Amino acid sequence: MRRLGKTRRTVRTARVSGRVVAAACGAALALLTALPAQAGTPGPRTPHWDLKETGTAAVRFRGLAAVDRHTAWVSGTAGTVLRTTDGGGSWRDVSPPGAADLQFRDIEAFDARHAVVLAIGEGEASRVYRTEDGGTTWTESFRNTDAHAFYDCLTFFDRRHGLAMSDPVDGKFRILSTGDGGRSWKVLPNAGMPAALDGEAGFAASGQCLVASGPRDVWLATGGAARARVLHSSDRGLTWTAADTPVPAGDPARGVFAVAFRDRTHGLAVGGDYRADQPSPRAAAATGDAGRTWRPAATAPPAYRSGVAWLPHSRSAALAVGPTGTDLTTDAGRTWRTLDTGSYDTVDCTPDHACWAAGEQGRVARLES
Secondary structure, eight states: OOBTTBOHHHHHTOOOBOEEEEEOOHHHHHHHHTOOSSOOSOOTTSOEEEEEEOSOTTOBEEEEEEOSSSOEEEEESTTOEEEESSTTSSOEEOOOTTOTTOEEEEEEESSSSOEEEEEEEEGGGOEEEEESSTTSSOEEEEEOOOTTOEEEEEEESSSSOEEEEEEEETTEEEEEEESSTTSSOEEOOSTBSOOOOTTOBOOOSSSOSEEEETTTEEEEEOBSSSSOEEEEESSTTSBOEEEEOSSOOSSTTEEEEEEEESSSSOEEEEEEEOOTTSOOTTOEEEESSTTSSOEEOSBOOSSOOOEEEEOTTOSSOEEEEETTEEEEESSTTSBOEEEEOSOOOEEEEETTTEEEEEESTTEEEEEEO
């Protein structure tokens, strides 16, 4: 796993801070797709991020699970998990006890009461916790005992079936599977997993290096090697195929950081070089054949992006986020234009026309118009 401009081991143990941005309201999302090519200073009718304080300025939130326009969960450094049920107006600290030394880089939630959170790191630092009561209590359902494994992301196909992925162990990415909503986990056989490239790993930057769409399809994003790839499985992680992408590679800091699929065939990939002093040309790509082939964006985001999400019920509009801003596409990833220059790490949208994003300095915002 490569971590944001530091060595592999150093970044895996680095502490980070956090921010959350929330975007709600179907009317605001409709306005997004109608923005002019050059967005200026937000006006009274222009959608913009309206910050909501969470009281956690020392935390960085890279894990995000948006349930609906009212309910969202975020997870981050110092073992922090927050939950809102009023659209970001207030946040409840529901962090698991005794987890202050952990980094919760991914979280998946099914509703306001049920969630599964992943802690990343080497050896026993990689753990999974589950709650059934809105975070009042948590159960540790998995603790990694293999010193060579480092879990990065998790995803669910439905309320019962889900996967988590680790950086390569013995030359192949390792896949963890649950069939009971995260109560128990087992390592899947690796016979159907292609060999990893030299230096290849995932990026635990946004909780979007492993994503599912539909009941059986899942994609795994990689970087750090000579080529940035996306792996696809159509049987819940038993067998995989790998495809090269045009996203910059050839360095431990470069690759695909996040993918998003609006159905089992149409997907987006974003990434680049996470080092602030390095450019990230061609840092976005799209597929229309389930990830077998990827085409570069004709006009890519201007810098590294770590998170991406399709707008609700849209076949062509999506948001990409990163430390230097938010970008919008209205043509399914062919071209992108900058919407905002604030720093965000991950983004998620819900069926009831709400989009949320998370990142540094522990703040929350909602898209207003």
